[in-house]
Amino acid sequence: MNKKKIYPWYFVVAPLLLYVALFVLPSLIGVGYSFTDWSSYSDKISFVGWENFADVFSPKRDYLAAILNTLWFTVASTVIKTVLALLFAVLLSKGVRALNLHRAILYLPAVLSVLIVGIVFTSILDPSIGLMNEALRAVGLEGLAQRWLVDPDLAMWSVIGVDVWRGMGYIMAILLVGILSISPTYNEAAELDGASAWQRFRHVTLPLLRPTLAVVIVLNVLYGLKVFDIVYVLTNGGPGHRTEVLYTAVFQEFSSGRYAEGAALSTVMLVIMSMVGVFMIRTLTRNEVQE
Amino acid sequence: MTDIRRKPIRPGSLVKNVIIWLTSAIMLIPLLLIVFTAFKGPDDARGMSFSLPASWHFGNFAEVIDKGNLGAGFLNSLLYSSLGSVLTVLLASMAAYVFSRRRSRGNRFLYMFIVMGLVLPINFVALTKVMQTFELNDTRAGIILLYTAIQLPFIVFLCYGFVGRIPRELDEAAVIDGCGPIRLFFSIIFPLMRPVLITSLVLCFLNMWNEFILPLYFLGSADKWPMTLAVYGFFGRYETQWNLIAADVLLTSLPVVIMYFMAQRYIVGGQTEGAVKG
Helix, strand or coil, rough: CHHHHHHCCHHHHHHHHCCCCHHHHHHHHHHHHHCCCEEECCCCCCCCCCCCHHHHHHCCCHHHHHHCCCCCCHHHHHHHHHHHHHHHHHHHCCCCCCHHHHHHHHHHHCCCEEEHHHHHHHCCCCCCCCCHHHHHHHCCCHHHHCCCCCCCHEEEEHHHHHHHHHHHHHHHHHHHHHHCCHHHHHHHHHCCCCHHHHHHHHHEEEEEEEEHHHHHHHHHHHHHCCCCCHHHHHHHCCCCCCCCCHHHHHHHHCCCCHHHHHHHHHHHHHHHHHHHHHHHHHHHHHHHHHC | HHHHHHHCCCHHHHHHHHHHHHHHHHHHHHHHHHHHHHHCCCCHHCCCCCCCCCCCCCHHHHHHHCCCCCCHHHHHHHHHHHHHHHHHHHHHHHHHHHHHHCCCCHHHHHHHHHHHHHHCCCCHHHHHHHHHHHCCCCCCHHHHHHHHHHHHHHHHHHHHHHHCCCCCCEEEEEEECCCCCCHHHHEEEEEHHCHHHHHHHHHHHHHHHHHHHHHHHCCCCCCHCCCHHHHHHHHCCCCCCHHHHHHHHHHHHHHHHHHHHHHHHHHHHHHHHHHHHH
């Protein structure tokens, strides 16, 4: 059989063109702009070499902090979401009343627009009239009431908390499929041999779940490094630059008209993401590559 | 196993149930907060508090639909999300099919090239230039094509995993029976891809419906705004009238929440199939 004829090239042309034109091309043009002095202040664009990159890494800008914040967000949200999701996936695999209802509820926040999550939690975390502090006061824990999104030491944790609320169910759903696809005979055999629930989890479920966990961690890390909208709607990088991540920093530059600096920062992000990405994508597609 | 079932409540199972019910409650409180507040009167809703409305104001909804221009927003959202997801799924499934069936060196590279889109950040300023050059800025077609380009990598990835598990013998039999490439794909392979196509459609639709950054940047005129941007504008204008904001939020979320409950099994099961089972 002639494979070229049965699986024709023109099936690929339209998606490829669209993807290149509206996704890849802007990234490449962006790399080009990062070597210029393009800004909203002048019409002239000229080549300036590596100047913007020197600027990005110079101490007078807070970009290094933005890079560190991004990494911190990625690590913290990945760990918290994965651990909680694993806990609830195990709990919701059997032996709970109204199992499907709980699964549906835990996933539900992921269906809402981040914009809406932002609006609702801006209200809930409001220091004076927000539900969070009202509830703490109502049960006599006034000492725990905080200025959640305003306190510089706390803001990042609040953002991570909201992100966990929103994204944990999604990760749980993926892990749940992994757990349910493990044949129950393994666990039954271990139980007959007298293994405790913890031992069964540690020595049966966890090792068999490793491929699923890898996928989940990859998805979390990719999400964390690219995080933008949840930070944008909750704090937009503030207070100060305490929750500034790479993507929001790029946006700040763009919206204040410093296009070239923004492009340079965006290029730094592109390089980081491509390096991490190749490794991550390989993990994600490993199953198919083996075929 | 039977002896376990006969005991009414084990302490371990009780703890487990309590943890789960509490967690579900915590997950639901912010959502109930929206529902309660959406029915409150203006004096009752200075902030959002977790209490039933003192009196039920159904008029809030009519008011936000009118003031926030939600009717037009709904139609725009519906147009962008449905056309965008159909286009994405059609293009992605065709590409994934060819990539998976004909694994030449070039195709392998192209597959990885597209899937890298899962990783790459979007450069908004350069994208603005490109959109202007193609005359797509502030047009309905432009936003649909943009949504499609951005969702393509994930959907190609999902479909690729699925096509790999459709037996090739089918193709051979069809070709021997005189089937051309287009008929082979659309009348034999495409129907067999139904589960992954539905999953993809639903996920695309949800993502496109919820999008607000892209329209914020690439749709200048308010008459083309989707529902999410209407909420955004509304939030800016009526900052203290939480009953109206909540009503607006509720109306905007309702379509996706309904869709989620209808398509739940496709969302959760289907997404992982490609990634986990391979």
